[in-house]
Amino acid sequence: MKAKPVVTVMGLIAVVLLILLGSSVFVVTEMEQAVITQFGRPVRVIAGESPFADPEALRKSLAAYEQSSGTHVGLSFGAGLYFKVPFLQKVEYFEDRILVFDSQPATIMTGDQKRLIVDNFSRWYIVNPLLFRQTVENIPTALNRLDNIIRSDLRNTLGENEFIEIIRSSDQMLESGIEIPEQKQVRIKTGRTRIMERVTQLAREKAKQFGIYVIDVRIKRADPPEQNMEAIYKNMTAERNRIAQRYRAFGERQATYIKSETDRKVKTLLAEAERDARIIKGNADAEAARTYAQGYIKEVTGSPPARIEGFESDPEFYGYLRSLDALEAALDAQTTLILSTKNELLRQLNSARFE
């Protein structure tokens, strides 16, 4: 503890120098932007280099501020080591990253008087740290302002559009080839994506005054309120029942098609077969008749075809033969014959005996 005064003084000087150094340099990281103030008066802005930064607009805005306030405000870009006047100047840091604003779900009324619970979110970026510092100071206040802006823009814009425009974004469902009930085949005029673009533009314009760039506003959820669910479920059930009935009816129809076609095929087949059979039989009868009348050419293997004569060759002899056959057929077992001696058979006998 008995250090020489020189050493003590040296040490003190070193500590003072260190503190001075610490107070005059500061680091801005890649995630930050900064505003340097001197007794509350802004002297310098260190802006970020995010993809959403707009150096030109910032430069213009600072120039305008210089004009109106008469003080010079320096402007630098990007992360790194920076110097300031120790003790007199103060550094305030701001985010250089995209920030989120997530709203509370709100009930809104659509253009066709339907209720929707809408939950939206928004991404935003501090484009003008100085303006941001001056108008909203910090992120919680900024979120509050954004909530006011977006909520009213959303409410107004959704209120101008019909329910279905908020649900759907395009007409691709109509071209999807899936059957949709007639009353739901509505072509949309705007659609969710364009509605959101509209809200984004409105909010972006209003948030400018806070040094905030609104990147987008998006609907996260848009659901019917709980008390409407029952009605929707009823509709869904009715629609499903209708579809089920149609499936069944289609089945019956198809079955009838198939069965009647089958019956037709069967009847046609049988009728045609009967017709063909008749033709064959008729031809057979005709050929048989021809054969009876005219005879036929007999094919015998190994010898020349022989001509067999038909009944026509001697009709008289045929008639004779046929009557003999008929006679034979007519006289069956039960026939009692009363023969006269004048009969041919007996006459022969008689003549044989007495002549």
Add this chain to the structure above:
Amino acid sequence: MSDWFEQIPIDIPLGGGRRTLHWKRIGLAAAAVAVVIVLILFRPWFIVGPGEVGVVLRLGKLHRVVQPGFHYRFPPPLETVFVPNVLLLRRIEVGFRSNPRSPSAEPVTIPEESIMLTGDENIIVAKTVVQYKIANPVHYLFNVKDVENTLKDIAEAAQRQVIGDFPIEAALTERRDQLQAQIQEIIEKISSEYQMGIQIEGVNLQDTHPPEAVEPAFAEVFNAREDQARVEREAEGYENKEVPRAEGEARKLLQEAEAYKAERIAKAQGEVERFHALLQAYRAAPEVTRRRLYLETLEKALKGKPKVIVDSEENVLKFMNLSPAIPLPAPLLPPDAAEEEGHP
């Protein structure tokens, strides 16, 4: 920083308290201790693990990006290091939360994230898993605050936007792949707008089903579809049974006709042949043949039949009435002889 300053007073009394020792040795020892302490406190090195990259900021500004391994650095605040894992497949769940500690456990459904409207104003329950990787660690670290939540918001919005653009059937069955692809497209578009430095590895629209309250109606549609198929199948069965049967029947009719034809012609030929043969004989000797045939027929016809021979024809009628032993004459042609009438 402050820790380091507090250490100094402990070292100095040790070195300065024992004046009898040589200054040189004390100085060396103190220097060695100081070096160790400085090394431990400042750790002028860092290790980048497998799958990670080291992003080094020097004085707040991006200086270098290094690959896995051992690396030197200036101690903070001169250099700060981030080591995000760029190979890790990260996962975001929309509509449900699985338990990371026990992956097999039933995931918890989050109704406000999973119940939504479809384009035909039906309600559906849908859940989505988004898998992603860090593609650009610099963008990932410095462009967006809270990437994971941002991505979750985007995924939720994208899922609803796409489901809201299709009828319920598309989400339930047929078009799941198409919907998935569209969700992925939207997430990719927005996340590249934000330059979040991530790459979407996959979007999986899973477990889409109608709400419990309408489940029976949907089951009924399913049943109806089955019924439709069944009824149609039955009709096809009828067709498959009846048509071949009719075909068989038709073939049978034709065959019968053919048989009739063969029989008919054969019979005609046979009879003609007999006639032909007799005719030849008749031509050779007409009178004899004629007589012979007649007598032969009579002989056959009269054989074995009751006969009454009367001398003259005058008494025939009287005779017939007087003899009860003789049955009345049967019809001249027996019924089976009618067939023969068809002969030409």
